[in-house]
Each structure stands twice: as C-alpha cells, then as structure tokens.
Amino acid sequence: MEARRPTPTRRSRSAEFHNFSERRRRDRINEKLKALQELLPNCTKTDKVSMLDEAIDYLKSLQLQLQMLVMGKGMAPVVPPELQQYMHYITADPSQIPPIRPSEPRPFQITHATQQRQSNVESDFLSQMQNLHPSEPPQNFLRPPKLQLYTPEQQRRGLASSSGHNSGWITERNSSYNFLE
Numbered sequence: 001m002e003a004r005r006p007t008p009t010r011r012s013r014s015a016e017f018h019n020f021s022e023r024r025r026r027d028r029i030n031e032k033l034k035a036l037q038e039l040l041p042n043c044t045k046t047d048k049v050s051m052l053d054e055a056i057d058y059l060k061s062l063q064l065q066l067q068m069l070v071m072g073k074g075m076a077p078v079v080p081p082e083l084q085q086y087m088h089y090i091t092a093d094p095s096q097i098p099p100i101r102p103s104e105p106r107p108f109q110i111t112h113a114t115q116q117r118q119s120n121v122e123s124d125f126l127s128q129m130q131n132l133h134p135s136e137p138p139q140n141f142l143r144p145p146k147l148q149l150y151t152p153e154q155q156r157r158g159l160a161s162s163s164g165h166n167s168g169w170i171t172e173r174n175s176s177y178n179f180l181e
Helices: 010-039 048-073 081-091 112-130 152-157
Strands: none
Touching: 010 048
16 A cells, blocks of 8 residues: 555635744734843843733823823923824723734924924024023033923914024913924
C-alpha cells in the first residue's frame, strides 16, 4: 500500500488562513497594548485586563482634572480649530464615544499665527531681559508671558483674533483663555 500524502483541501486551506489571520490580529492587539502600557504613568501590570483598568482609571482622572481646571477658573476653554474636532470626547458620555482607530498622521504645518506667537514670546522675553535690574529678586528672571484673556462677548465679536499682542488683558472670572494669539 502506498502512503498517500493528503492534499490540502479547501477546508484545511481555509483553516490555515483563519489561523494566520487570528495570529496576526492577536499580535496587533498585543502591540497596541504594549504602546498603551508605555503611555500610562507607573503602569507595571502586564495582563490585559489590569492594564485596561488602569487606562480607564487614568483617563477618568484626566477628565476630572480638566473639569476641575475649567470650573476652578470659571472659564470656558477656547480650543484651537485643529483640536475642536476632539472636544466632543471631553464632554461626551464615555459609553457614547466610538472606539479609537489609528489614522494617517498629518504633517505639522507652521502657520503665520504660529510664527506670530513665537515672535511675540521672543519679544516678551527680550523686553523682560532688557528691563532686568540686578537688585530684582531672581524669580522675575524667566517669568512666562501672561495669557491673554477675553470675555465671551469679545470672542463672539471677533476682537480676540483681531486685537494686538498686548491689548485686551483682563482678569474677570467670566473670561476665556485665548490660546490662539
């Protein structure tokens, strides 16, 4: 009797392909979990459930911190246009948020506004350096520039985006941060 080697049947090829696909899927999940573990501070757990629990707790604490910062200032955050598409994640019910899927990275573009902000920070720094006196205490040496605040009414009228660099400084509790100027 001749020993016949079984020819791969359609069913066995399908099973092989399924096994390969499943192995690839598990590998991708493990890679993503490893990346998530690197993003979580002080995460030493390696099992998937514990790591996901820590990620959930960390995201909840970040949400709470953000809410406390916004409420503590009595201000509504002004978000740059390129980040506004993500604002619904902050205010949405966590169960309503769709799963995150990687997208194609977009190249960072330096705009005129970015260059203007940079030159404003540089000019603030230079003016502080020129006005330094040896008798001043050292804590004034590298003071960060002040945030420019606007009332919601000024933002609606468009004054926030059209005003000069040093105009419009206010400290009212109903004002908003303007990160764009």
